[in-house]
Amino acid sequence: MNDIKNSFAFISIFAFLFTLASASHDTSGSHSQHPDVINYQDFTLQFVDDFNQTEINTKYWKVGDNLLRTPTQFQIYTKENVKIKEGQLVLSAQYKPTKFEEKIYDYSGGYLETKGSQGFKFKYGYAEARIKLPQLQFKDSSFPAFWALPADNSRWPYSVEIDIMEYCNVCSGNDTNDYIFSTNIYGNRTQYGDCRIWYRSPMKQFKFTDYHLYGMLWTQNEMTFYIDNVAYFSYIINDPSNNKSVGCPIVIPDREFYLILDFxxxxxxxxxxxxxxPKEMYVDYVKVYSLNKK
Known part of the structure; x- marks a missing residue:
């Protein structure tokens, strides 16, 4: 009888482990080929900045100073909103009217990108940043993000964009809870006819004022987004977009990208x-890994 019980227990444990191993995260439709949990042994470190120096490393980073990403931009990026404090990169947003080219911008934010004197760009791999986000108020307009643009992109915001992490509480209609999400935007109406892909992941909610690790695993046919090394959503090539107004299949970019942190x-x-x-976003480090060949 004990042998039967032991066998049954073994089978139950095996079945549980098999179920656990077979567990799969949410996707845009097709089955994901990416792991549910990141294993760093699959990667080789390619880029790192842990912000332990006293000043921004301009070899890697270019700081936005009186920067307007679009001519109609509501707020302006200034260098005073990008600092290093006690081994952390600190990006801030504030109400502080700033005059630039005869126009007053009531709000300013922080922006930097890996387009410094040496710069950094990558195609495929795993990119991550350890970030602590601010507490937002009711219907708060703050919008910190960790994202990427193509190295050869000259048409933003009408072309290609990968948002690894965006944080917002006025981005989901009447729901004013705080959320993070990721977005894949690819193409424009000129390039693809009446077609622009805009695929936003499901929104995630947790304790944002703790540090969390936000990552993206990017391969030829898939992009998967991770929080604290655990996958929460994948975009799979040729799956349908969830933007019903355009109805285009998902495209996975095959170009080199540079990284951006902004508030x-x-x-x-x-x-x-x-x-x-000022509202503040803290960044402990940014790392990018290349994929090991198998």
Missing amino acids: AVIKNNAKPEHYNQ
């Missing part, structure tokens, strides 16, 4: 009283 302010709901003190 923007959304025009809708922007209120000076939300910025009695």
Whole structure:
């Protein structure tokens, strides 16, 4: 009888482990070929900045100073919103009217990209940043992000964009909870006819004021997004976009990208009283790994 019980227990444990090993994260439709949990043994470190120096490393990073990403931009990026404090990169957003080219911008934010004197760009691999986000208020307009653009991109925001992490509480209609999400935007109406892919992942909610690790595994046919090394969503090539107004299949970019960290302010709901003190986003480090050949 004990042998039967032991056999049954072994079978139950095996079945549980098999189920666990077979568990799969959410995708845009097709089955993911990426792991549910990141294993760093599959990668080789290619780029790292842990911000332990006293100043921004301009060999890697270019800081936005009086930067407007578009001519109609609501807020302006200034270098005073990009600092290093006690081994952390700190990006801030604030209500502080700034005059630039005869126009007043009431809000300013922080922006830097891996387009310094040496710069850094990559195609495929695993990119991650360890970030602590600020507590948002009701209908807060703060919009910090960790994202990427193609190295040869000259048409933003009308072409290609990968958002590894965006944080917002006015981005989901009437729901004003705080969320992070990722987005894959590829193509434009000129390139693909009446077709622009805009695929936003499901929104995730947790304790944002703790540090979390936000990552993206990018291969030829798939992009998977991770929080604390655990996959939460994959975009698979040729799956349908969830933007029903265009209905285009998902495209996975095959170009080199550079990385961006920024803290923007959304025009809708922007209120000076939300910025009695600057809102701050802390970045412990940024790393990019190449894929080991198998």
